[in-house]
Amino acid sequence: MNYLADVGTLARKDLRLELRSRDTFLSMVLFVVATLVVFSFSLPAETVAEASYGLLWVALLFTAILGLTRAFAAEREQRVLDGLVLAPCDRSAIWLGKALAVVAFLVLAEAVALPAFALFFEPVTWELVAAVALADLGLAAVGTLLAAMAAASRARELLLPLLLLPLAIPIVVGGVGASISDEPGQFLGFLALYDLIFAILSWASFEYVVTE
Amino acid sequence: MTSAERYVTAAYLVVLGVLLAYLVIYAFKLSRLEREVGELAELARRRKEGPA
C-alpha cells in the first residue's frame, strides 16, 4: 500500500499549498461566476432553456482549463518536478495525486458555480450534478497529463487549451446530454466509460511524459 | 455538365491538386538536399586535402 500512501502525500501537498495561498481556487470561482454573468448577456431573451445548460458546460470546461494551467505551475517555478520524478515513488503516483487535487479544486469551484447557475438560469437536477462529478474525473485525468506536457513546453499556458479542448468534446457531449436529454442514463454511462478509458490511459502513460 | 458532375469532378480534382502540390514541395526539398550534399562533398574534399 506504499503506492496509495505516496498518492495521498502528493495530493495533500497540493491541497495544503493551495490552502495557504488560495489563489487558484479563488480565481476559478470568480472566473466561473463571471463567465456565467457574461453568458447572461450573450443569449437573447427568447432563448430556449436548454441553451443555458450548454453554456454552463462551456464555463465549467474553461474553468477547468484555468485550474489545470496552474496545476504544475508551482512545480515549474521551483523546478520541483524533476525532483519529484527522481523520488522513489511510481511516477504514475504523481499523476494520481495531482489529479485528485485537481478534482478537489473543481468540486470546490462547482460548489459555488452550480448554485449560481441555479440562481441565474435553470434549476440544477441530480443528473446534472452526477454529470458534473463524472466530468470532473475525466477532465482531471486527462488534463493533469496534458498539463504536464504543456509544462515541459515553451508555450505553456497557450498549449494546454489546444491539447485539452478536442479531448474534452466527448465530456461536453456527455454533460450537456445528461442535462437536457430525456434519457440521461446513456450520457452518464458514456461519461463513466470516458473516465475509465482515459484514466487508465493517462495513468499508464504519465511516466513517459515526465521522463526522457 | 450538370451541377452534380461539376462537384464530383471538383472533389477528384482537389485530391489531385493536393498531390501535385505535395510533388512541387518535394521537388523544392530535393533540390535543397542536392545542394547540401554538394556543399558537404566540397567540405569533405577540402578536409581530405586540407591539413596537408
Next chain:
Amino acid sequence: MSTSLRNNTAVALAVAAFVLLLGGLALAFYWVPDAPLEGFRQRIFYIHVPVALTAYACFGWAAWKALRLLSTRDQRYDLESYTAVHMGVIFGILTLVTGSIWARTSWGVWWSWGERQLVLFLVLFLFYSAYFMLRYSVEPGPRRASMSAVYALFGVVLIPVSFLAIRLAEGLIHPVVFDRDIGSNLAGSQLLTFAVCLAGTLALAGALYANELTGKRIDARLSELREALE
C-alpha cells in the same frame, strides 16, 4: 538498415498506387453505372470514403509506431510516427474537403453538423493539429518523442470515443440527417470499384509516407555529416 530494401518498398508502393488509383478512377468514371437513387453524384463516394479510411489507417499506423517508441525507446520510431500523423492530417483535410463537397451535392449546404463523418474528422483535425503545436513548442529530443507518442496514442483512442459522442449528440444536440447513403447495399460493381480505389488510396498514402520518411532521414543524416565535417 538496408537502404536498398527501403527504396524497394517505396517504389513498389508508388507503382501500386499508380496502377490501382488510375484503374480505380477509370472504373469510377467509366465502368460503374449511375447509382439508382442518387445518380451521378454518388461517384464522390469512391474518393471520399477511401480517403477517410486511409486517414484512419495513417493515424492507426502513427499510434502503432508510437507504441513501438515507448516500448523500445528506439528514437527512429519518433520520425515514423510523426510522418504518419502528417500523412493522416493531409488525408484528413482531404476527407473534410471531399465530404463538404458531398454535403453540397446531397443537401445543398457546405457543412452539416448532422453528418457524423465530417464532424468526427473536424474533431480529429483539431486534435492532430495540436500534435504539431506540441512538437513545435518542445525542444527536439527523447522527451519530445515520448510526449508526441503518448499524444498519438490518445488520438487513436479518441477516434472511437468521439464517434460514440457524436452519435449520442445526434438529434439532441446536432441535427439529424436522414439521407445516409454511405456504403449501404453496395452492388457488385460498386464494391469492386470501391475496393480498387481504397487499395489505391492506401498505396498512395504508403508511397507518400515512405517518400517523406526518406526525405526526413536524409535531412537528419546530412545534419550529422555537417557537424562531423565542420
